[in-house]
Amino acid sequence: MRALLLLSTFLSVPALAQISAEIPPPSQSAQGEVAVTIYNNNLALVQDRRQLDIPAGRSRQEFPDVSAQIRSETVTLTGAGVGIVEQNFDFDLLSPQALMQKAVGETVTLVRTNPATGAEVRERARVLAANGGVVLQIGERIEVLRDDGLPVRVIFDRVPENLRARPTLSVTVQSERPGRRPVTLTYLTPGLGWQADYVALFDETAGRMDVQGWITLTNNSGTPYVNADTVLVAGVVGGPNQPYRGGGSGSSPPGQVRQVGTQTSNRERLGDFYLYPLPERTTIANRQTKQVSFLNVQNTPAARAYEFHNAWLTAHGEAVSATTVLRFSSARAQGLGDALPAGTVRVYQRDARGNPQFVGESAIGHTPMGSELSLATGLAFDVKVHPVVERRQRITEEQWRTTSRFRIRQPDGTQISGEQESLREVDLYQTDMRYTLTNARPVPVTVDLYQSGLDNYWHDTRIVSESLPSIRETADRVLWRVTIPANGTVTLNVSFQTRH
């Protein structure tokens, strides 16, 4: 028995060595020279240049270690003197069930173990069916596999060709001449993506900040890319896809880019896209998050500001915190001096001991160089606004005079023109708002207080009186720049006349 076992082990070694050569272990990759171009919207272009030995005539070439999520319809294969007959992407995966189902009609070996003695008996059997259970023909008998519950090993002679451990791409090629040559495989795959992450260390007293930009790329494609030459493309490929926006919270003011820049960055460009090549080849492992620095700016000017947005007729039972925003520029002069790919800006500030502490974050979209940014990082603890609707009443029923002009061309060619007046009764409402702004900080602060909802289908809203001068930014929105003294309070009274 022992001798037999030894013998079988001895015999198995060369066979196993041969098997091992077929499948490279995961640390070895069948990939050649890989170049990966990664876009923001979960898309990557992989170019894989492999050295293949191709015989003359038709042959089937397998390409293991392509992305597990490969979009096989986008595969192209190019090589000197190589023509493509067909491409196959096999995802019939090897499993005991698939193995048994493919073995229907084939002969397998059964090893029965006697539970009392441990003695083994070998038999050859033909698999008749594998539907819900396995039906076997052994000699003249028909049996159900393990019907008696006793242990039975089933040994298959071979694995069918198209059952694979991993999804595999195979291409049947026609070659004019035999020989080893480079072949380039190109395909698109989802599962790879990147975004930018910015670390901004803000010094409030100096009004400056240091910014580091990191490219964060993630690989969930199911395959590592070994020693890949990597380029990241800022921009969204495709037609009507939504641009990256991040999921800012409701307190964020509308429009974080106050003014869109028009300057051109020094980065490499391709059409509308900025390219960010990684400085050296790198291995992007599966399920890995990898970060590489791309921006490092010291001492750029930055300022803190406060904003408060009030919707029409909104009053609060208590004071509400103003939004804290960080304002800076991406311009060449007095700014970051670069185009900013979409991502998240995390703001840090030093505490009393000098340790950086996180004070908030904000998502940005792709931002051209020269833009003025205003990022909401949170709500101010000490700066609050309390809006109150003091009074709202219908004041008059005015006669509203409307005039219309008309011109009619009659069939005989003559024209009639004239003017027509009509009188309409309209309701006018007066709304008295009081905004109480408080500042518990030991320094004066300025709050940009926005009241919106002025243009609510009726466009003719007037401000009858206000205790501080306003700026009518748009038909719908009015802005007061209110400076609150240190530990002080400012009350702003405004009367609106509206038709709504």
Place this chain on the structure above:
Amino acid sequence: MKRRRFILAAWALLSSVGAGALAQGVVASDRPDRVAVTVYRDPSREPGDAPNLEFLGGYALVSETRQITIPAGESTIRFEGVAGGLVPQSAIVTGFPEGIIERNRDAYLLSPGTLLDRSLGRRVHIRRTSYATGAVREQEAVIRSGANGAVVLQTADGYEALRCTGLPDGLVYDEVPDGLSARPTLSVRTRSSQPVTATVTLSYIATGFDWQANYIVMLDPDGRHVDLFAWMTLASNDETSFPEADTQAVAGNINYNRTAPQPREGGPISLRCWPAGRTSDIPYSDLPPPPPARMIEGYSGDDQSIVVTGTRLRSSNLESASPVTVLNAQQEDLGDLKLYRIPEPVTVAANSQKQVALMTRPNVRAELVYRSVLDPADDREAEGVPMFLISRNRTEEGLGLPLPAGRLVLFGGGAGRPIVMGESFLSDRAIGEDVEVEFGVAVGVTRRIELIRQTDDWSEYRLTVTSDRPAPVRFEAQFSDAGDKFRPRRRLGRRDGMPLWVVRVPANGRASLRYRIMN
């Protein structure tokens, strides 16, 4: 390729030879030398809600200092013992003398499933034990299929499936494949011209933390003063403990989008065999059990513990609900936020909750007020009135300090023991603001609106407040939707754009207001 903006000078010195071609050293740093933890609230949790200890929605900024010896040439530094909830995008690494090339976080963990998956194509041993004799046989095999519910092995005999035979068989691996670690690990690839020992700082945001203030308010028997005490309650869901950490908490409302770290890869193997129906018994009894339900990562339900640090209860005065504390958090301003620092290092343990005194303010002037917002034309039966505890956050009242949001319990004295009068919450209150805490509806103080007369031109109503309290109580009513047609019999004040009636209801008495509403 334009590289000049990249911060690493080292790249210019070396050719673009691939990373794999260079000899790489791996340096593992198993724990930080010093660590600081700053806990932030769950931004979506309302101040009145308690943190869900099983799934904390806040986060923490963890800053670690480590002493690391960097070999010459290219090396990978592995930071072990970081928080399990590390958000790799947020990491900041400083202190490498020649900068770093890249940082990586791998989500693959060592587990039966990943061990099998990563061993595809490797030589393993299959071990079979005989039920009858106990003899163990090992046989060489090569794994031919991945872990997704299937194991097919190639042996010298042919191809076989694992655990489909009814025999006890299992796999024995020779080694752990590369890249599988026990815990999520952040690693940094760096290059150094000479061996150097550096002090490296690693800061990152980690999910699975939360904190809040918990106020304990003792009402003085005179009814006009309270003793205010607050706990700073920190909680961690993380699997990593941070011993002797400089610990802070930040109050205020911060923009933060929860970025879940990449899910960890690693789990049990779920084996599936070929169809195994038999003549008699369906389903097959030897089928492997289904995989266990996925648990929230990093949380194990039974090792929750609550640690109270640095406190001792006053034994002589059990009537006081406020403990006497020797360790108090210190407050400082952090931009527009408030930072609370525990003055000595404490341990932020895995899956635990910790409490440290946040503030103590005895003898704060405050008053209980019964307050309603009423529709004046809505005549209805007598109803209880909500009770408010009101004060102002000023030094004159005995406060005058930022009050972070949190839950609040109001105790009153009586019968020789503290009695809970109500539970509520407080939102963030800056210095100078009104502090108004709403409690439940009081039973003994009621209000009622009656329509007493009606003509073609007006309707007259009477609002009556009753109190069963042995002392006078203050009642306030605000009338909503009361335009020019609301005509009270006496002059009323205004608050928030609404008419306001303030009255002191005598002890065991009543008070009323008559008003008309014009048609």
